[in-house]
Amino acid sequence: MGENFKMVAKTMHGFEDLLEKELLQLGAQDVRKGTRNVSFRGDKGFMYKANLCLRTAIKILKPIRYFSIRSEKELYEQVYKMPWDKYLTANDTFAIDATVSSTQFTHSKFIALKVKDAIADKFRNTEGKRPNVDLKFPTLRIHVHIQHNECTISLDSSGGSLHKRGYKTATNIAPINEVLAAGLIMLSGWDGQCDLLDPMCGSGTIAIEAAMIACNIPANINRKEFGFEKWQDWDVDLFETIEDSVLNKVREFHHHIYGYDKAPSAVHKAKDNVRNANLSEYIQIQQANFFETKKETEGKLHILFNPPYGERLHINMEEFYAQIGNTLKHGYADTDAWFITSNMEALKSVGLRPSRKIKVFNGKLESRLVKYEMYAGSKKAKYLDNNS
Template sequence: MIAKTFFGFEEILEKELKALGAQKVQKGNRMVSFYGDKGFMYKANLCLRTALKILKPISSKKVKNEKDFYNFIQSIRWNNYLDTEDTFAIYATVNSTIFKHSQFISLKAKDAIVDKFRKETGRRPNVDTEYPDLTINIHIQQDICTVSLDSSGGSLHHRGYRSATNIAPINEVLAAGLLLLSGWDGQSNFIDPMCGSGTILVEAAMIACNIPANLNRKEFAFEKWLDWDMDLFEKIEEACLNKSRDFQYSILGMDKAPSAIRKAKKNIENANLGDFIKIKEGNFFDTQKETEGPLHMVFNPPYGERLQQIDIEEFYTSIGDTLKQNYPGTNAWFITSNLEGLKFVGLRPSRKIKVFNGKLESRLVKYEMYAGSKKAKYQK
């Protein structure tokens, strides 16, 4: 099988898959391949935090031309996956000098499937791009064509808990990946001082409590498959929930916008995580560390389309000053696509990781704020 992910998250996803029990795990570009049975496919969709989709390859072959491709698609035993009363959709990605247009490949594959059913049964399944019973993924790399079934359906970042958002909300898979890149494991207090609609907070709580990432998701594509096994899925879901753990620390979210606070509270309520997350209205630049011991901070400050009304130099200077003066004993991480703005923080990052927020090339940066001087830390 293949788990798709964002650039820079391949290693994290590899670790997640191995921890879940996947076999023959191998990293690729924005994807990780692995082996597992039907039950593991259910578990991967339910539990993986940094996967966008789980694809199940069903056939692969070298194709030289259009006729080759058509015959290959027809050779697949589609009645193992589709009935004539079912609907299907096809999505193709093409990186080839032989085949140039993904839309053409999708249409040609549709013709091959429909023609096969007509010939064998006199009837045909229909295409439905919005709510198909089966989603087919076709990938052509030069002359190698791989046909897969999309077991997830909509992207796995649609967790199911987020009903209210602000401008340019952070993607849930991106939020989970940033948290895991930051080393968040639930073993300290946590704060998101610019929490917006609360996505980072919810993902942080689910990681801390080992709650399956997609527990609140309304539907997976495999639930419409001919071999759907509800009993097996429910057993896997129960087993995963039994591995959840207690969380002994605090998770706090802040935002200066009352509308953001309302949305964050609603999303936290939707995720049933109100017992673990506290929310309060406040401007980060007027705050200070409230808890004893180490503090883990991850946030997504305004940038791109959310930064139109902000003085960049003043804003990033204030981030640096607030961290330096008010947050000793804190590992502070944040993501930004404004690489110029980072110059004004006035602190040297100890880590700088290249990631993408949508199409925006960004950096996840870490600032280690010591209790006392850095020199004193190393003299202990």
């Protein structure tokens, strides 16, 4: 299929273990965990597969050059020397993303500007014409990473962030990121072996990501485009072969996924998004106030949700979290209930003891994914049953 090369999958803080496991299951080689990233090796077909399938990756980068620098002038010179005609023509467009972690190089926008100048000048001097910058839909998105004095230039094979799955046309206030939703489902241990409920479903992201996990549907099968589709070595036949092979691994799901929201507008948007993802047969969205519901299904239930934190929605958080605890306690026996919050003070008002707390980040907000185990009958009775 072609020779292997190094790639770097970027992720959210705390999801490195999940991403490492995903890559190993896909068949990546030389998998190594970093901070908010996992590096690996594979061929072009595997790059296509990683973009299609990885649930917890934000971007897949292909490093093409490493060098040390001591000044912006050296950065310009090193970038200028690179054979950019292998990746771009003067009629193409490009965009630069830069991240810096250095005492000497501190302004990522200035670094991006120097790299842009070097590429543009190279084309102008060799061909008399330069490619233009297009920040939204470039032919080639280039990633610059500077750590201390070490610089890595990479091609962004994903294009836009991989959390943009392609199924979401409508969102509500404070929507959950798709990569975060998938990671929370995986961290909670749900594997499609029982019903799942998101009682505050908003635009339906958790329910949709759960259905895709349960059915083993590739995370990004609904995306309109990946960055590599504009590359000079784009191989549409290879991509379609990879796409067919991953779709052949889709499986049936024998339980149900439910989403509640009390806002009619949210319910309407969630139903639209479920339909866009072609998952209507697996997901039921209903208008309901969670605090007025009780468990309606037989057997074990898995709850996962993203309640308001008080960051953007202004409500009495202590009272709200107390209602969460009361609803779980009185209406949801035989349930594992998980939710994410950054409001540690309000969390105390739930009135139940979490059996697990996992540190995660929602954007820049340090948060906790907490688990409450609601037993069928009392905990003591459950213990006696198990030990009789």
